[in-house]
Amino acid sequence: MHYQPYPYQEAAMQWIMEHKHCGLFLEMGLGKTVVTLTAIKALIENFAVSRVLVVAPLRVAATVWQEEAGKWDHLSGLRFSKVLGSRTEREAALRRDADIYVINRENLPWLVDYHAATRRWPYDMIVLDELSSFKNPKAERFKAIRRTLPAVRRIVGLTGTPAPNGLIDLWSQIYLLDRGERLGKFIGRYREEFFIPGHRNGMVVYNWVPANGAPAEIFRRISDICMSMTAADYLRMPDRIDINVPIRLPERARKAYQTLEQDLVLPMAGEAITAQNAAVLAGKLLQLSNGAIYDEDGRYHPVHEAKLDALEDLVEAANGEPVLVYYGFQHDRDRILQRFPEAQVLKGPEEVRRWNNGEIKLLIAHPASAGHGLNLQQGGHIMVWFGLTWSLELYQQANARLYRQGQSQPVKIYHLITEDSVDEGVLKILTGKAERQDALIDAVKGRIERYES
Numbered sequence: 001m002h003y004q005p006y007p008y009q010e011a012a013m014q015w016i017m018e019h020k021h022c023g024l025f026l027e028m029g030l031g032k033t034v035v036t037l038t039a040i041k042a043l044i045e046n047f048a049v050s051r052v053l054v055v056a057p058l059r060v061a062a063t064v065w066q067e068e069a070g071k072w073d074h075l076s077g078l079r080f081s082k083v084l085g086s087r088t089e090r091e092a093a094l095r096r097d098a099d100i101y102v103i104n105r106e107n108l109p110w111l112v113d114y115h116a117a118t119r120r121w122p123y124d125m126i127v128l129d130e131l132s133s134f135k136n137p138k139a140e141r142f143k144a145i146r147r148t149l150p151a152v153r154r155i156v157g158l159t160g161t162p163a164p165n166g167l168i169d170l171w172s173q174i175y176l177l178d179r180g181e182r183l184g185k186f187i188g189r190y191r192e193e194f195f196i197p198g199h200r201n202g203m204v205v206y207n208w209v210p211a212n213g214a215p216a217e218i219f220r221r222i223s224d225i226c227m228s229m230t231a232a233d234y235l236r237m238p239d240r241i242d243i244n245v246p247i248r249l250p251e252r253a254r255k256a257y258q259t260l261e262q263d264l265v266l267p268m269a270g271e272a273i274t275a276q277n278a279a280v281l282a283g284k285l286l287q288l289s290n291g292a293i294y295d296e297d298g299r300y301h302p303v304h305e306a307k308l309d310a311l312e313d314l315v316e317a318a319n320g321e322p323v324l325v326y327y328g329f330q331h332d333r334d335r336i337l338q339r340f341p342e343a344q345v346l347k348g349p350e351e352v353r354r355w356n357n358g359e360i361k362l363l364i365a366h367p368a369s370a371g372h373g374l375n376l377q378q379g380g381h382i383m384v385w386f387g388l389t390w391s392l393e394l395y396q397q398a399n400a401r402l403y404r405q406g407q408s409q410p411v412k413i414y415h416l417i418t419e420d421s422v423d424e425g426v427l428k429i430l431t432g433k434a435e436r437q438d439a440l441i442d443a444v445k446g447r448i449e450r451y452e453s
Contacts, residue, residue: 001071001072001073002072002073003034003038003072003073003074003075005034005035005038006031008030008229009030009031009034009035009038011227012024012026012030012032012035012227012229013035013038013039013042015227016035016036016039016156017039017042017043019225020153020154020155021154021155021177021178021225022155022156022157022177022225022226022227023131023156023157023158023159023162023173023174023177023222023225023226023227024036024156024157024158024159024226024227025159025160025162025226025227025228025229026158026160026227026228026229027160027229027230027400030160030229030405031405032129032158032160033064033065033068033129033158034068034071034072034075036127036156036158037065037068037069037072037075037078038074038075039156040052040078040099040100040125040127041074041075041077041078043125043154044078044099048154049124049125049153049154050099050124051098051099051101051122051123051124051125052099052100052101052123052124052125052126052127053100053101053102053103053111053123053125053126053127054100054101054102054103054126054127054129055103055104055105055108055126055127055128055129055141055145056102056103056104056105056129056130057104057105057129057130057133058084058104058105058106059348059349059369059370059374060129060130060374061082061084061102061103061104061129062082062084062104062348062349063348063349063352063374064374064375065080065100065102065129066080066082066102078099078100079097079098079099079100080098080099080100080101080102081093081094081096081098081100081101081102082101082102082103083101083102083103083107083111084102084103084104084107087110090103090107090110090111091114094114101123105133105141106141108140108141108144108145109140109141109143109144111144112144112145112147112148116147121148121151121152123148123152124152124153124154125152125153125154125155125156126145126148126152126154126155126156127155127156127158128145128155128156128157128158128176129158130158130159131157131158131159131162131173131176132159132161132162132163132169132173132393134157134172134173134176135169135170135172135173136172137171137172137175137187142172142176145176146175146176149176149179155176155177157173157176157177159173160396160397160400161392161393161396161397162226166207166208166210167194167195167210167214167215167218168191168195168208170183170218170222171183171184171187171190172187174222174226177225177226178225182221182222182225183218183221183222191208193214194210194211194214194217194218195208195209195210195211195214196208196209196210196211197209237403237405237407238381238403238407238408238409238410238411239410239411240403240410240411240413241410241411241412241413242413242415242431243412243413243414243415244414244415244417244427245310245314245414245415245416245417246417246419247306247307247310247416247417247418247419247423248306248419249304249306249418249419249421250304250306252304253303253304253306256288256303256304257285257288257289257303257418257421260284260285260288260293261285264281264284264285279390282390282422282425282426285421285422286328286329286387286388286422286423286426287328287329287331288303289387289418289421289422289423290307290327290328290329290331290332290386290387290418291303291304291305291306291307291308291331291332291335292329292331292332292335294329294331300329300330300331300334302331302335305335305339306418307386307387307416307418308335308336308339310416311325311336311339311340311384311386311416312339312340314382314384314414315340315362318382320361321361321380321381321382322355322358322360322361322362322363322379322380322382323361323362323363323380323382323383323384324355324363324364324365324376324379324380324382324383324384324401324402325343325362325363325364325365325383325384325386326364326365326366326367326370326383326384326385326386326387326389326398327364327365327366327386327387328366328386328387328388328389329387332386332387333345333364333366336364336386337364340362342361342362343362343363343364344360344362344363344364345363345364345365346363346364346365346369346370351363352374352375352376355376355379355380356375356376356378356379357379358379360379363376363379363380364386365398367389367391367394367395367397367398368394370398370401374401375401375404375406376401376402377401377402377403377404377405377406377407378406380402381402381407381408381409381410381411381412382411382412382414383399383401383402383411383412383413383414384414384416385413385414385415385416386416387416388415388423388426388427388430389426389430390426390429392429392430395430399413415427
């Protein structure tokens with residue numbers, strides 16, 4: 001297929017060509033992969049690079065990069081080697097002669113150790129697909145990449161959501177691009193300069209809030225190496241219709257939910273509510289809101305089928321149109337499969353192919369497994385959130401599997417929201433009506449006050 005880039009894609013490609021260390025913050029659907037591959041091809045032809053390492057989420061590493069290159073005539077000459085699978089398979093992949101070596105994030109520390117043993121780093125360019133997954137400076141993947149930086153001539157960070165949970169996440173990502181030149185060499189100094197404590201208990205700070213003027217100054221400092229684009233600015237996107245479906249629990253299930261909530265929140269009375277213990281509480285309530293709950297032995301116990309009934313109504317109303325369903329817990333998946341034996345679980349490339357070919361009418365997926373890189377827009381335009389996620393990044397990325405460039409119909413996104421439950425608080429966070437950690441903590445405090453009174 002002939003590639004005719006949009007002007008913004010031309011600009012993004014030139015950005016990579018002209019900046020040896022850069023970030024490309026392109027919103028989902030703008031074509032980050034083909035832009036980067038086009039730049040890589042040009043750099044190879046100009047003898048600027050010879051071997052490129054792409055680090056990506058596992059499913060993306062297994063399918064997206066090589067498949068994207070296979071779509072376009074101008075990329076047909078690129079040679080790929082997927083460094084995936086067992087140790088033996090990975091070592092064999094490294095011995096192949098290729099232009100681009102693709103590895104999943106989990107195996108990155110192994111790769112760095114493998115080359116350290118030979119005292120040779122063979123890649124002159126690194127592409128970090130989903131740069132935001134390197135936001136934790138304590139993670140092994142961050143430490144592994146940091147070790148390679150002195151030997152890397154070029155590095156590109158790709159993401160559509162560089163700071164999904166706040167600007168505090170930016171430090172480690174920018175550090176991998178410039179080794180601390182713009183935001184400092186230590187995250188502690190970054191916090192001191194740009195943030196003030198949010199929720200805290202004595203000397204323990206649970207979250208950091210940007211100081212006045214900090215966002216503008218942060219963006220100014222990184223603007224010379226980071227390009228940011230949004231789909232709304234550059235694409236004619238189809239309509240997106242968000243529909244909240246209220247779920248009223250049967251009386252017995254409502255009493256069970258209230259009893260669980262009361263038993264969980266009252267012991268917290270008088271204690272400092274942290275983001276961690278608030279998240280534990282919310283997770284248990286989300287389970288029950290969806291219809292079942294795990295016991296201490298890991299077995300789940302069904303409590304109600306209200307969301308299953310609502311999902312059945314939506315599938316019926318779709319009148320044969322394909323429906324993509326996101327679930328939150330394994331028991332959600334199991335119960336959906338019991339109710340809909342024809343449903344298929346998204347496991348890998350085969351389900352993606354069949355969905356896009358119209359062979360699957362009901363596809364169920366966890367947002368963590370379908371959140372990055374997968375193109376599902378050809379298979380349908382109806383999405384149902386059976387169970388919500390606290391992660392804004394996963395929520396945005398999962399929605400972008402259907403609501404993206406190439407989608408030809410209005411996208412309908414249904415949220416099944418149990419009334420007077422934790423679902424309502426989660427939805428406020430995901431729709432930008434509340435800050436993530438503050439909303440969690442405030443919601444728990446409000447519940448405590450409710451039961452105390």
